[in-house]
Amino acid sequence: MVKSLDRLLRPKTIAVYGGGWSGNVIKELKKISFAGEIWAIHPTKKFIEGVKCYRSSFDLPASPDAAFVGVNREKTISIIKELAELNAGGVVSFASGFSETLADDKSRYGKTLQDKIIAAAGRMPVLGPNCYGFINYLDNALIWPDQHGGEKVHTGVAILTQSSNIAINLTMQCRGLPIAYVVTVGNQGQLNQAQIAFELLQDPRVTAVGLHIEGIKNPKDFEKLAREAKAKKKGIVALKVGKSKLAESATVSHTASMAGSYKGAIAFLNKLAIATIDGLGSFLNALMILHVHQPISGSKIASLSCSGGEASLIADLAEPLQFQFPKLSLKQKKELKSILGNLVHLSNPLDYQTYIWNDQEKLQQAFKCMTEVRYDFLFIIMDLPKQDRCTTEAWVPAIKAIKEAKKSAMCPVGFITSLEENMPEELAKDLLKHAIIPLTGLESSLGALGALRDVSKMWNKQSTPSVIWAQWPDRKSRTINEFQSKKVLKEIGLNVPKGFIIRDTNSLVNKFRVLKKTVALKAFGINHKTEASAVSLGI
Structure with missing residues (x-):
């Protein structure tokens, strides 16, 4: 078992x-105001970026907590x-040219x-x-060379x-999202994403975890991670690539990751209550929601x-995601009418128009008519x-009114x-101070909200039996036939259609009578059955 990542x-x-x-x-360590000691190791140089060089590992004053190994692949070993041998805390292996x-x-x-x-690492x-x-x-x-x-x-997402x-691109975001850790895993030669994320969840300052996944190394580790996230009520959002054939090919040459079945990976992650989304925009929005509020519940x-125009847009976008806009109550309508006047149509989504735009007090009253209702989310x-x-x-009166209304809010706001570019970063940071979630x-x-809603549903269910073998095989993968595969899936608790192996005509007729339903007949021992015309449906 690998040691704790704490020192690294x-x-x-x-x-x-x-x-x-x-x-x-070394430059980046100085820029970030690293308070510890930096030791450079080079066989011929005396200084690197003003830091004294040691000739070898064994000349160092002590065992380092962390090391950056930025030499060629052979020397890395x-x-x-x-x-x-020096009992170092951990290593970042920078060189490429491996798996x-x-x-x-x-x-x-x-x-x-x-x-x-x-x-060599042990x-x-x-x-x-x-x-x-x-x-x-x-x-x-x-340890970052760029x-x-x-x-x-002080707190943030990992x-x-x-x-x-x-x-690098994600660290350049201008949305005000507090990032606690950024970790790149490369080829995952020893440690995989799920193992590292599990360690980061133990830090009480980490509020949520975001995973950009090319390939899933060990499903069992993801299951362990998901259970820990549920126990700590820290949501996880994943952006899984490999949907297209081109993306699948790119992951192999990039980090030696086998993308595998995209649909299968998404189903697996969702089963574990890990939210899955498409695109970096939704990824960051989901993390922002998790940082402030965690998943919504309805x-x-x-x-x-x-x-x-905005009211119509959000209504159209929400419908396919099966969000509901509850009608305004009689109390809400009465209060809003007294604030907004007779010319504003009162509904949800609410277009409150601009009659009171510069009146902070009336804006605050109007916003409170919505914030003080137990919606699952208010935009x-x-x-x-x-x-x-x-x-x-x-815009100042409206923003001040929102902050005041949030103080008595009964729903996440x-x-x-x-448009994504219309949120100034300083405004986003200011909104976070008031527990208002800035979204772009x-x-x-x-899309982010919809994915997180599904997480909440899974969290509210009782824990289900493991869907992964107790010991995920490290040995070379092997191919088993469809009948054997369904048998294995049934053993771990998944629902599979009833099936039989038929070796003669009499057995076929007898089993057909037992099933008493429309069946599919498939040839046994043939890969790519459809291409070989070895499948007959609707019998």
Whole structure:
């Protein structure tokens, strides 16, 4: 079993091996104001970015908590072995050219080298190979050889991805989402995403987890992660790639991930109460909701906007997601009429128009008519103008009114812009201070909310038996026939149609009488039966 990741992810001492990229790690450590010690290791250089160089691992003043190994793939193995002997806390293996080359390297040399890395590490944790590392924005610590856009936070979400570039992009988000950790896992040679996410859930400062998944390494670890998330009431959202054939092919060459059946992976993750969404916009919106409120518990929503156009848009987008807009109560209508006047049509979604736009007191009263009802979620739609060309002065009374109305709210309140670019980052950060959820883009926000609603449903159910074998096989995969597959699925609790193996005409007639239903007849021992015309339906 691999040791705890605590020293690796929250280091006090960091060792950096190599030249060019290693210098970037040191630069980023200084920029983030890392308070611990930085030790550079290089056989010939005296200093790297102003940091004194040691000749070898065994010249270091102590065992490092974390290390960046930024040398070629062959040299990586010996350095990792040295660090394991020194009882280091963990390693980020940066080099590429390992198992991700399998598709094109018939010699399997890269895979052989990766196996040697894992053997050399023993119980010492290793991220990668073929990855950038991690950023810990809670404790101002990182092993990261490139720029990033995050900043120190006190609580926030943890994001794990197999793509270092996706990780960089996510740190550059301007939505005000507090990010506690960013971790790249690369080829997942030793540690997989689910194992690392499980460790991050133990940090009380982490509010939710986001996973960008290329391939699922060990389903059993995901099941363990999901149970822990439910126990701690910390939601998980996943963006699973590999829906198209091109994406499936790209994941193999990128991080040696077999994307597998996309639909099967989505069904599996949803079974575990892990929300699945499409696109990075919905991914970030879902994490924002989880950070503030965790999953919603139903489908009854309400919407406020000063435009009938926005009210119509959200109504159309919500319908296919099976959200419901409850009618306004008589009490709500009476109060809103006294505030908005006789010319405003009172309904949900509510277009309150602009008659009271500059009147903070009346706006607050109108908003409270909606916030003080137990909706499952309330959207207040409001796009801000371009700050470099326009003034936002006219929006101040409405924003202040929303903050005041939130104080007595009986439902989660989201401040949502119809376009993703119309939410200034400073406004988003300010809204978070008042427990108002800043969301960007109507479609991606509703999609995120729908995915999280399904999580809440699963959490409210009693725990179900494990859907994964107790020991997920590490040995080479094998192919079993359809009858055997359905037998295995039935044994772990899944519903499968009744079936029999028929070897002669008499058996066929007898079994047909037993089933007493329309059946499908399939030839046994043939792969791709449809292509071989070996399937007959509706008998």
